[in-house]
Amino acid sequence: xxxxxxxxxxxxxxxxxxxxxxxxxxxxxxxxxxxxxxxxxxxxxxxxxxxxxxxxxxxxxxxxxxxxxxxxxxxxxxxxxxxxxxxxxxxxxxxxxxxxxxxxxxxxxxxxxxxxxxxxxxxxxxxxxxxxxxxxxxxxxxxxxxxxxxxxxxxxxxxxxxxxxxxxxxxxxxxxxxxxxxxxxxxxxxxxxxxxxxxxxxxxxxxxxxxxxxxxxxxxxxxxxxxxxxxxxxxxxxxxxxxxxxxxxxxxxxxxxxxxxxxxxxxxxxxxxxxxxxxxxxxxxxxxxxxxxx
Amino acid sequence: xxxxxxxxxxxxxxxxxxxxxxxxxxxxxxxxxxxxxxxxxxxxxxxxxxxxxxxxxxxxxxxxxxxxxxxxxxxxxxxxxxxxxxxxxxxxxxxxxxxxxxxxxxxxxxxxxxxxxxxxxxxxxxxxxxxxxxxxxxx
Numbered sequence: 535x536x537x538x539x540x541x542x543x544x545x546x547x548x549x550x551x552x553x554x555x556x557x558x559x560x561x562x563x564x565x566x567x568x569x570x571x572x573x574x575x576x577x578x579x580x581x582x583x584x585x586x587x588x589x590x591x592x593x594x595x596x597x598x599x600x601x602x603x604x605x606x607x608x609x610x611x612x613x614x615x616x617x618x619x620x621x622x623x624x625x626x627x628x629x630x631x632x633x634x635x636x637x638x639x640x641x642x643x644x645x646x647x648x649x650x651x652x653x654x655x656x657x658x659x660x661x662x663x664x665x666x667x668x669x670x671x672x673x674x675x676x677x678x679x680x681x682x683x684x685x686x687x688x689x690x691x692x693x694x695x696x697x698x699x700x701x702x703x704x705x706x707x708x709x710x711x712x713x714x715x716x717x718x719x720x721x722x723x724x725x726x727x728x729x730x731x732x733x734x735x736x737x738x739x740x741x742x743x744x745x746x747x748x749x750x751x752x753x754x755x756x757x758x759x760x761x762x763x764x765x766x767x768x769x770x771x772x773x774x775x776x777x778x779x780x781x782x783x784x785x786x787x788x789x790x791x792x793x794x795x796x797x798x799x800x801x802x803x804x805x806x807x808x809x810x811x812x813x814x815x816x817x818x819x820x821x822x823x824x825x826x827x828x
Numbered sequence: 829x830x831x832x833x834x835x836x837x838x839x840x841x842x843x844x845x846x847x848x849x850x851x852x853x854x855x856x857x858x859x860x861x862x863x864x865x866x867x868x869x870x871x872x873x874x875x876x877x878x879x880x881x882x883x884x885x886x887x888x889x890x891x892x893x894x895x896x897x898x899x900x901x902x903x904x905x906x907x908x909x910x911x912x913x914x915x916x917x918x919x920x921x922x923x924x925x926x927x928x929x930x931x932x933x934x935x936x937x938x939x940x941x942x943x944x945x946x947x948x949x950x951x952x953x954x955x956x957x958x959x960x961x962x963x964x965x966x967x
Binding site for chain 2: 567570571587588589590591743744782783784785825827
């Protein structure tokens with residue numbers, strides 16, 4: 535599995551160079567500008583995109599995942615279920631293509647401090663054929679001390695997540711990105727790994743000037759060489775599949791979706807999603823972003 | 829019969845009040861008055877004048893940033909227009925279209941009062957001219 539992972543990451547990097555070599559040299563006097571409208575928001579459901587607003591922009595993020603739909607109309611397909619999750623976040627763009635943020639979630643009362651840097655932007659004449667973005671966060675689990683066992687240390691609350699995103703606006707209506715991520719939690723339940731590597735594929739199909747079909751797929755990898763568990767252990771985190779619809783305006787992006795993961799902090803989704811991709815495990819959710827420029 | 833008369837009178841009062849209030853709402857919208865456009869913008873040249881390839885880009889920006897107030901056809905009748913205190917003029921009007929490109933640029937991106945500044949939302953100058961070019965197609 536490790537070889538497969540190395541092959542995928544290496545393939546992403548090599549393919550970037552291959553695309554670049556296919557292009558004719560740009561006119562030296564004309565600056566090749568970044569492509570327009572690759573993504574409408576910095577978030578795609580519960581994943582990050584390469585989009586970062588202009589400098590000195592404040593972004594409010596409201597994320598919500600309701601309970602699963604298995605109870606049908608008795609709890610209005612999960613909307614009235616108690617097992618929901620909410621995250622409120624604030625992001626601020628401190629420099630060109632650099633964003634820092636903070637958020638707090640209902641589940642485990644995670645406080646997450648995050649940063650995102652879009653290193654490369656895809657350009658209109660393919661001088662740079664892809665977006666390349668780094669994202670990372672550090673989260674503090676706000677659960678009670680007893681949750682972490684009899685010998686509690688503050689460091690038990692810490693988990694972190696880092697991600698390399700490579701994306702491309704393929705056509706005027708289709709954008710896609712792939713990502714590889716690494717998550718670590720200092721404290722986990724028994725028979726859970728402390729480290730997890732994941733692969734992600736996210737896409738957007740624009741069907742109207744302000745409307746798009748959106749989709750994310752998150753795959754936690756089972757890599758025996760970094761697993762602390764015995765080979766017979768079979769309770770590994772499950773992949774997450776989410777699809778929805780996005781409407782965007784000048785200052786808002788509104789995404790409504792259905793998916794099988796309950797987390798809103800990425801390491802929680804990667805390490806603690808044990809819901810299979812099954813009809814009854816799907817839950818309705820939404821993500822709203824609101825921008826203010828200063 | 830008297831009961832029906834009372835209902836009819838009540839209905840007429842409600843309709844009349846509604847009509848009067850609708851007039852009041854329209855009349856409450858103030859005229860923004862003439863724009864105080866700096867000389868720099870009055871003489872500004874549209875570097876992308878006649879670039880038809882940019883019209884589609886301008887339309888995309890218009891739909892995303894302008895349509896909610898100014899309406900799909902630029903008549904000033906978007907969903908948010910009703911809550912504005914200032915009267916919005918139609919982009920189709922001869923008065924609007926007779927303005928220089930630089931003046932429209934100033935009005936669109938620098939703004940004043942209820943018309944917000946859009947410089948940070950559309951940072952690329954080429955894209956701003958694309959919007960101006962698109963507004964020209966609305967006449």
